[in-house]
Amino acid sequence: MGTVSGACHPAGVTVADQIEDLTAALPAPPAGEDLQPVRDRLAEAAERAVALLDGHSAERALPLRLPKGRVLDLLSCERLAVARHAGPADGGGASVALLRGQALDRFVQHELHEGPVAHPLEDLLAMVHAEGDLDLGDELAAAGADLRLEPLAAAARDWAGTDPGWWPRTQSAVAVHLADGLVRCEGRIDVELGGPLTGRPSVVVEVKVGRPHASHLGEVTHYALLVALRDGVAPSLLARWYPGTSLAHQVVTLDTLDSAARRLADMIVSWAQLQAGRPATERSGPGCAWCPDADRCPSFRPPPDPFDTEPEEVPA
Ligand code: SF4
Structure with missing residues (x-):
């Protein structure tokens, strides 16, 4: 999987120019039957999660919802995810x-x-x-x-000058429902371009304010997985846009999707276990910067540069 990090772009080079260049000669993305092992992995995890909650006092947690922010918080630290997502919507203000x-x-x-x-x-x-x-x-x-x-x-x-032929969509919903709808993986993609109905390659772009961070790569590959399962064909190109830089980009391979599916399958089961009462583990990291439990968690570690981190939106 080739990944290219964003770098300062030459003046006058628009995002549209970059996308035209980057999509000029892309390999065909994974599609159709190639995606079946990924589907099977997630279906198996979802069935396991539902079985964990079936007849349990936490059965009311069904349907089990895993919006992107919850998945990423779980990957960061289970206790952080529980603090942010397990109760009613927090009334705290956004940073x-x-x-x-x-x-x-x-x-x-x-x-x-x-x-x-x-x-x-x-x-x-x-x-x-x-x-x-x-x-x-x-x-x-x-x-x-x-x-x-x-x-x-x-x-x-x-972003000026983007050809309307790309059919740009912003904040487009993507959802994958598993186990007869009892497990729901959802998200909103900042920018989608092209795709099966447009005659152009499908491009997914995540818009980011902060500096590049390893977790951002996990976000776009998560979206690649959801789009692949939604459309039956993976996006051809994943990109992250940080203001003032060239697009950080990568093509999508089966390995990309398989890694994302493994992570999501683990998080589906973990979230079900947490709903069923398993104590959450703690893992210090960048999430400590915006964790609601930071003032009482024994594992809290101050992040080296709190301004180099960026919290995920708590989904409604
Ligand atoms: S303070 Fe850090 S280690 Fe503790 S729950 Fe929050 S994110 Fe996890």
Whole structure:
């Protein structure tokens, strides 16, 4: 699997230019029967998870939901995942880093569908309010100048000129339901381009505010897996976009999908075990920077650079 990390791109080279170049000669992605072993692995894990909860007092945890943020938190630290996702939605406010991530997603969306962002905070609030997310709107408005929105809106200009023939979709839903719908793996892809109906290669792009981090690779490969199972054909290209840099990219192979499926299968079973009462393990790492249990966890370790980390959104 070839992976290329993002580097500063030459002035004037847009994301569209890069995607055209990168997709000019790609191998055919895994598809059809090639995906069956991956499906079988996940189906087996889902059946195991349901059996763990069947007749158990935690049966109410069904359907077992594994949105992307939960999967990534489980991979980081089980106790962190339980603290963030096991109870009712937390009422805590989002961090500035998370809010900046939300803003950048929407600026890219604006650039792709409506053109340049003229008034960053106003346009952002208008988009969020149009989505009906008044709480997020309040948090963004309260954070105000701390969000430093101008450079984010300027960076999103890199998406200008994307050919509509790519059918750009933003925040597109992807879901894989297993065990007759009792296990649901879901996510939202920042940007999807091309795909079976467009006559162009399928490209998945994750938009990131922070610096490149190893966990981001896990995110895009997780999406590759979900898209492959949704469409019956894997994306041809996975990319991560960090403002001001060239796309970090990789092609999708069966090994990519198999690794992602192994991780997801493990997390499906782990989440079921945790719902059934198994104590959560602790694993210190970058997640300690935004962990709700940081002030009481004996395994807490301060991250070396808290500004080099970026929390995942807690799914609704
Ligand atoms: S503080 Fe760190 S080790 Fe402890 S639960 Fe949170 S993420 Fe895990």
